[in-house]
Amino acid sequence: MSAMAEASDKIGVVNMSSIFQQLPERAAAAQKLENEFKERTAELQSMEHDLQTKIRHLQRDGLTMKPSERISMEQEVIQKREAFSNKVQIFDQDNRRRQIEERNKILDRIQNAVKKIARIKGYDIVFDQNTVAYAVQSKDITDDVLKQVQ
Template sequence: MKKLLCASCLSLALAVSTGTQAADKIAVVNMSSIFQQLPQRATVAKQLENEFKGRATELQIQERDLQTKMRRLQHNHSAIKANERSRMEKDIISQREAFSSKAQAFEEDNRRRQIEERNKIMNRIQDAVRKVARKQGYEVVIDATAVAYASNSKDITADVLKQVK
C-alpha cells in the first residue's frame, strides 16, 4: 500500500513539473496588429479596387439614370398621359429590379474576393507564426486578443512581422 501511495505521489509530482515546463513554452502573438501593419494589405486593397472599378462605375451610371427617370416622372406626372405614365413606371420598376440584382451580385462578389485575399494574407501570417515558434522552441502560440491575461508569456509579434515582410 505504501508503494502504491508513493508511486501516486511521484507521478503527481512529475505531472505538475511537466505542466510547469509547458507553461514556459507558451508565446503570444497579436495577429490583428500584424495584419494591420502589412504593406501587402494596401496592395491587395488597391488590386481589388481596380478589379471591381468597372462594375462599380457601371452601377453608378445605372443608378444616376434611374434617379433621373424617377425625377422626370415626378415633375411631369400631371402632364404625361396615363398610358405613357404607366409605361414609364413599369420601365422604372424593371430598371430598379435589374439595378438591385446587379448591386447585390456586385456586393457578394466583392465580399467573396475580400475574404479570399484576407485568408491568403492570414495563411502567410500563420505560416510565419509556425516558423518563429519552431525556431524559438515554443509549443503553444496564442493570439493576444484571445487571452485576458498572460504574465510570463513571450510576445513574438515583432519576430513574426519580420518573418512575414
C-alpha cells in the same frame, strides 16, 4: 508543479490583428480589389444616376403625361430598379468573396510565419494575444512574426 512551469515555458502569444494591420500587402490587396471592381462600380453608379433621373422625371411630369405614357414610364422605372438591385446584389457578393480570398491569402502567410517562429523558438502552443487575459512580454512573438512576413 514543475511540469506546469515547464509547459508554460512552451506557450507563446502573437497579436495577429496587429500584424495584419501593419502589412503593406493589406493596402496592396485593397488597391487590387478597387481596380478589379472599378468598371462595375462605375456601371452601377451610372445605372443609379439614370434610375434617379427617370424617377425625378416621373415625379415632376407624371401628372401631366398621358396615362399610357405614365404607365410606360412607371414600368420602365420598375424594370430599371429591379435590374439595378440585382446587379448591386451580385456585385456585393463578388466583392465580399474577393475580399475574403485576399484576406485569407495574407492570413495564411501570417499563420505560416507563426508556425516557423514557434518551431524556431521551441513553442508548443501559440495563442492570439486577443484571446489571452495576460501574458508576459517575453512570450510575445509578434515582432518576430512581423519581421518574417515582411
